[in-house]
Amino acid sequence: MVVGKIISIFDISIEVILSDNSVEIGNILVVQGEDGYAFEVVSINNISATCISLNSTRGLKKGSPVVKLSKGIEFEYSDKILGRVFDSYGVPIDGREIDSVRKRNINNSTVNLKDVDVTSSILWTGIKVIDFFAPLQKGFRMGLLGGAGVGKTVLIKELIHNVYSSINANAIFVGAGERSREGKELYEDMKSSNLLDKMAMVFGAMGDNPVSRSKSVYAGLTMAEYLRDEKNQDVLLFIDNIYRFMQAKSEIATELKQLLIENGYPPDMANEISKVEERISSTEKGSITSFQAIYIPADDYNDEAVQTITSYMDGQIVLDRKVAELGLYPAIDVFKSTSKLVDVEKIGERHFKLIEEVLRYLTRYKELEEIIAILGIEELSEEDKRIFYRSRKLRYYFSQPMFVAEPFTNIPGQFVKIEDVLLDVENLLNGVYDSVDESKFLFIGKYHE
Amino acid sequence: MDDILTSNLNDTIDSIKNNDNVYNTGKVIKVNDYNIEVIGLNDVAFYEEINIAEKASGYVFGIYPDRVIVALVKINEEIKPGDMVYALKKEFKCLFSLDSIGKVIDIFGNDLLAAKKFDNLIEINVENKNVPLMDRGLVKREILTGITGIDLIYPIGKGQRQLIIGDKKTGKTQICLDTIVNQKDKNVLCIYVAIGKTKKEVKDIYYELTKRGAASYTIIIASFHDELPTRTYLTPYVALSIAESFMLQTYDVLVCLDDLKKHADIYRQISLASKKTPGRDAYPSDIFYTHSRLLEKGCQHKNGGSITILPVVETKGGDITDYISTNIISICDGQIVLSTKNFSKGEKPAIDYGLSVSRLGGNVQDEMMKKVGSKVRIELLSYLDVRQIYELANMDEMSEDLQRRLKEGRKILDNLKQYKFSPRSKNEMISSYDFLIKKDK
Secondary structure: OEEEEEEEEEOOEEEEEEOOOOOOOOOEEEEOOOOOOEEEEEEEOOOEEEEEEOOOOOOOEOOOEEEEOOOOOEEEOOHHHOOOEEEOOOOEOOOOOOOOOOEEEOOOOOOOHHHOOOOOOEEOOOOHHHHHHOOEEOOOEEEEEEOOOOOHHHHHHHHHHHHHHHHOOEEEEEEEOOOHHHHHHHHHHHHHOOOHHHEEEEEEOOOOOHHHHHHHHHHHHHHHHHHHHHOOOOEEEEEEOHHHHHHHHHHHHHHOOOOOOHHHOOOOHHHHHHHHHOOOOOOOOOOEEEEEEEEOHHHOOOOHHHHHHHOOOOEEEEEOHHHHHOOOOOOEOOOOOEEOOOOHHHHOHHHHHHHHHHHHHHHHHHHHHHHHHHHOHHHOOHHHHHHHHHHHHHHHHOOOOOHHHHHHHOOOOOOOOHHHHHHHHHHHHOOOOOOOOHHHHOOOOOOOO | OHHHHHHHHHHHHHHHHOOOOOOEEEEEEEEOOOEEEEEEOOOOEOOEEEEEOOOEEEEEEEEOOOOEEEEEEEEOOOOOOOOEEEEEEEEOEEEEEHHHOOOEEOOEOEEOOOOEEOOOEEEEEOOOOOOOHHHEOOOOOEOOOOOHHHHHHOOOEOOOEOEEEEOOOOOHHHHHHHHHHOOOOOOEEEEEEEEOOOHHHHHHHHHHHHHOOOHHHEEEEEEOOOOOHHHHHHHHHHHHHHHHHHHOOOOEEEEEEEOHHHHHHHHHHHHHHOOOOEOHHHOEOOHHHHHHHHHOOOEEEOOOOEEEEEEEEEOOOOOOOOHHHHHHHHHOOEEEEEOHHHHHOOOOOOEOOOOOEEOOHHHHOOHHHHHHHHHHHHHHHHHHHHHHHOOOOOHHHOOHHHHHHHHHHHHHHHHOOOOOOOOOOHHHHHHOOHHHHHHHO
């Protein structure tokens, strides 16, 4: 039934004059007799509805009659999602049809405070620098922050490799606003290593319109919730990249002519983020452990969106351009990377003390670097020289050959156990390796025999 | 040209026979610089082509209940309020001719050096739909620039988007030109897109390429700052539509976009003029999407064709962390960073090896290049780090090991120096690092 006609079009923002009062927010309207256009209603007054277009509006005519679909955006809510790749609106894009069993709206869902579960076991990733500085627990929300081109996606892929393939959980991958090329590579990787059957992917790539980019996150959440609530599973959720979700929301807010806060973000940013992050919770039925890449625009760590997102994280790994510049990957800023697990009661005194000591060394190293730049290395005291050389070895030691980076580095990847890391670090700090050349610590797994 | 005219004419005659309204008409009510407001045009479509009598043409940029905003792409004569406006009932498209190879062209089918329109024109979409994920292949074939610092250390693959970024006068355009010249006899179609370059610069580039025999496989698409901003804004999109039409016929295409900072500024100008709320640095919120959907056209198609894109971004004061630079870095598959300091030290090409990245790396190299390349990269970066610390130290008092490392590092760096238009073959690159590899054995 025709519910109205289009009176205004400005990129993705559409105004429909209504002839029917059944239209509600969240409804999907399509153009009568024409394929390819669909709009989601975002606000209504007594004569018209403002909508955002799910696709491009090129060629859309003023005056076109629109009809209302019976449901909002729905996503497959059954085992049929496993092994499949979808776009943000639930259409499979891997070239195969889907026999739908059951669908669910992607928007509406929350977890009650009484159901939230916070106790869980530690999850080791095999990546030295993460396990040492920012260890995580099942059910954690881990943020991987970094500016452009410092290695967020490689780290996400390494985590998929190490965690997903070793703990045998189900996994959901959300490609929000990232490269299609990487999406295709991930799909091929998973397929060729027979890991696809326990995984589902959804993509709203960076070439797609902002509505598609933002909806991909809700779609991913819906699939993760299915596995947690209906299958009682521990789920891994990888989101690359959650910042792009907020960025897409900003674009939509601009198109809708909303008043924006600093740097062009929408005023309801905190709500939008909260609605997403609160859905990523563990309950007694199952857990969702999420790894979320967070892009830092203009290398501005204090960006409003970045800060809002990180306030929901249980731990964060921060990647630093200055470390990447030295060719040390993963290029982690050890001073900013931490997690809620870094607590004497949770990881034990030995590990905790070692973190403190390493940070003390590296802080002094930073100061010494400045002194050396002026005075030269010969002028340092014996104590400082010791700290200087040991810190350089530590810095090298925390680089690691990664499985997924083998094609770049030509060095086979390594999974390192936390006991080995603790022992190596202890030995380094105690001077056991003082006579070993620093280059021996670059791109290795464990050092001790 | 004739074909289009005839078919357009036939369509129109058919419409008249059917008693349809041939044109949807309206009237100009307000004239701004390069967009106008129109009343009438009752069932116009978004992005429909619009003519303003004989005076100007453009496309529908926005539709309001009571008026339509038309963005102009060509103005022949001043427009006045009250002028008649015709909607052509078809999507706005640009023109292209297959005779463009070896020529300098614009997006309306003009041969700019001959100052006339081409004869056999085809219509080309401003933007096509994205290539679906599953139609994409993996990027694994190299495209050689002939520059050691790139081919060996930060290689570029067919279908890759590799940013070239640096201050003024650091040799950004030169890397594009070197790469284009090095594609001779390699079956790669090259498209050089000049965005906001001066006319002098474009002519120089044309002569450089012609002189070196690159004209037979290169198209130069130019837009200048003294033209309408809408035109400059559309140029890279149209260039990639052209590239796409070749890729779909299984060609390998290389597109240089020189440069996207100017493109971002032009888009900011257009957005602010249309009263879009500004965001960071006064750019509109969709500035990322403006470039992401453009650069996503770069791909390896499963049919064997590919589009490789080398976008260029100009920075100020060597700062690659500003808004536009980081946006584009985050879209691309890697970046070649050029530094003024290296340039003035005579280390040309002035690549900053610490800040440059290729996200595909060894994936696109053959075994030998990969082996030598990764070794050279690790040694070089560790040398650059060590050099900084021992800058003030006395060389004679150092351990032999360290002295050797510093000497070797110097040699690695010296080997990377290369003048413009003096490409090296893969064998030359590999053999120049024999001293590093032999040591390992």
